[in-house]
Amino acid sequence: MKFKTIGVYYRAIRLNQRYLQLVIYGTRVLGILKKSMNVNDEKYLYCRRKIISYKNYLSNDYMTKVKIYLIAIIFHCFIASFSCSQMRVEDQFQKVLDKGIKRYHDRGVSAAVVFSDNNIWTGTSGISHDTVSIKPDMLFAIGSVTKNIVAALTLKLAEEDVLSLDDSLSSWLPNYPHIDSTITIRQLLNHTSGIYMFWENQEIWDELKKDRTKVWTPEEVLSYIKEPYFAPGDGWRYSNTNYLLLAMIIKKATGLSLSAAFRNYFWEPPGIENAFLSIEETIPDNQAHVFGDNFNNDGSNIDLTYLPRASHESIIYGSGGLFMTAEDLARWCQTLFEGKVLQQQSLDEMLQFIEFPPVSNMRAYGLGVQVYKRSNSHGKKAIGHSGGNIGTTTYMVYLPEYQTSIVVMVNAFPGSSAGFITKGLIKQIIREYR
Numbered sequence: 001m002k003f004k005t006i007g008v009y010y011r012a013i014r015l016n017q018r019y020l021q022l023v024i025y026g027t028r029v030l031g032i033l034k035k036s037m038n039v040n041d042e043k044y045l046y047c048r049r050k051i052i053s054y055k056n057y058l059s060n061d062y063m064t065k066v067k068i069y070l071i072a073i074i075f076h077c078f079i080a081s082f083s084c085s086q087m088r089v090e091d092q093f094q095k096v097l098d099k100g101i102k103r104y105h106d107r108g109v110s111a112a113v114v115f116s117d118n119n120i121w122t123g124t125s126g127i128s129h130d131t132v133s134i135k136p137d138m139l140f141a142i143g144s145v146t147k148n149i150v151a152a153l154t155l156k157l158a159e160e161d162v163l164s165l166d167d168s169l170s171s172w173l174p175n176y177p178h179i180d181s182t183i184t185i186r187q188l189l190n191h192t193s194g195i196y197m198f199w200e201n202q203e204i205w206d207e208l209k210k211d212r213t214k215v216w217t218p219e220e221v222l223s224y225i226k227e228p229y230f231a232p233g234d235g236w237r238y239s240n241t242n243y244l245l246l247a248m249i250i251k252k253a254t255g256l257s258l259s260a261a262f263r264n265y266f267w268e269p270p271g272i273e274n275a276f277l278s279i280e281e282t283i284p285d286n287q288a289h290v291f292g293d294n295f296n297n298d299g300s301n302i303d304l305t306y307l308p309r310a311s312h313e314s315i316i317y318g319s320g321g322l323f324m325t326a327e328d329l330a331r332w333c334q335t336l337f338e339g340k341v342l343q344q345q346s347l348d349e350m351l352q353f354i355e356f357p358p359v360s361n362m363r364a365y366g367l368g369v370q371v372y373k374r375s376n377s378h379g380k381k382a383i384g385h386s387g388g389n390i391g392t393t394t395y396m397v398y399l400p401e402y403q404t405s406i407v408v409m410v411n412a413f414p415g416s417s418a419g420f421i422t423k424g425l426i427k428q429i430i431r432e433y434r
Contacts, residue, residue, distance in 0.1 A: 151368020247318025290391020
């Protein structure tokens, strides 16, 4: 009986030795695949658990065969893990959208992510109006994200020696009250000009509401400018007036309307088809509907989509006004920050940031580019621009560490869900690349 028991133990030990050999062998093969295929730890551990689970199949007779079958098992596990992972990240993205809309009671969201390999994910949640769901091809007003494109166009003109970033306003425009003519184009771009923000003058709001069909000229808007906040270069303060002046300079320098310049320089080469500048271009009807009180401050919440808004749109000329889809704006973001729009020297200038105590969701600003607060991006560096317009909120984000672009558009203003959703998508991207 003793010798029989010893024999059982001996066979068990031999079987476990073979099992251990198999695990070591399989792990080595798996390690080679992990390194060559750039597989993250989560997928690696998934496959390793699968290999270990084949212990029950081991015996003296099948040891050699199992080694042969092991490679097929590993590849099966890899394929399964890739498929499951892809499904997981898409599902997680969708959950983030659904959760954000539900949590903040916003109507709808359209989002897009462009990965480092230029694969694109798009998703939507919620409604545009009535029972009409948000669709990926719906247009949203992107508000101040327009500034990023205006800045890129200014830098492109500097590359062509049409203008210089160190040109003063007096080189291009006449004198205007309360605007120092020595201010440079660079100071307009990075908001160090000190020029008064026209929206802070209540009188312009009062006039806007008197006739919403009126198309304002830039000169009329500039007549509402008051004393500057500080001397040029002595501080930082966000002002839409800077980009109104830039739009005026671009128009004079190129002889083109701002929309024509966008189309000639930017939209056609990368194939961006869904970008339209209000006032200068007709906005197609496939817009996500927007709601609000129409600046009446009476607590109403009506559908404003097709109500007259020319006064507002003409006042924000240059500082806002673009309508785009989430996918096309994400394409723009990826194309720009991956160095396919501007020369490297120009992009480097664009990304020279001025830091300041956090304002809203930003902690630094370059030439038409903001750096998001780290609390908005899970501690990772995130650049881009955010914006709002009548009934819309937009976040455009680029993550340099992951070479990935994110755009979130919500048909609400203020759209609190936009920041929440953006942060949630960033979290999932970090997990996916980990």
